[in-house]
Amino acid sequence: MKYCTHCGAEINDQAVVCPSCGCAVQSTEQTMDPVSAKTNGFAIAGFVLALVSYILSFYGIVGALGLIFSIVGLVQVNKNHQSGKGLAIAGIVLSVIGVVLSIILVVLGFSILSAILGGSAAAGL
Ligand SMILES: [Zn+2]
Secondary structure, three states: OEEOOOOOOEEOOOOOEOOOOOOEOOOHHHHOOOOOOOEOHHHHHHHHHHHHHHHHOOHHHHHHHHHHHHHHHHHHHHHHOOEOHHHHHHHHHHHHHHHHHHHHHHHHHHHHHHHHHHHHHHHHO
16 A cells, blocks of 8 residues: 555555545656666675676685675665666675585585595505
8 A cells, every 4th residue: 555645645556546636646666767766886796796706716705795795785776766686686696606606616625625535544544
């Protein structure tokens, strides 16, 4: 439910005209100007950090930062009706993939290392 900006009457979300006063009803989405809507900084930062995490291969650290920034960006985009929702979502997806990849790499690295160490220890005995 929303309220008429002219008379304050409770009106249906889908209503275009207020049934009480007959004034045209503007939804919150329609009132925002797409040109004046700024792209959220956190969404941009999160996306860039997610990309950087791939380039630097420091998946865990930078990827986690990218994830945090992207989530903050997404929350702010939704709250302030800013643009950059796609960027924030892309940042979250990229960061999650990066972090998962880093975990797989670490687990693989440890299993290979323990296999080598275990093998050499067995050979030594
Ligand atoms: Zn009204």
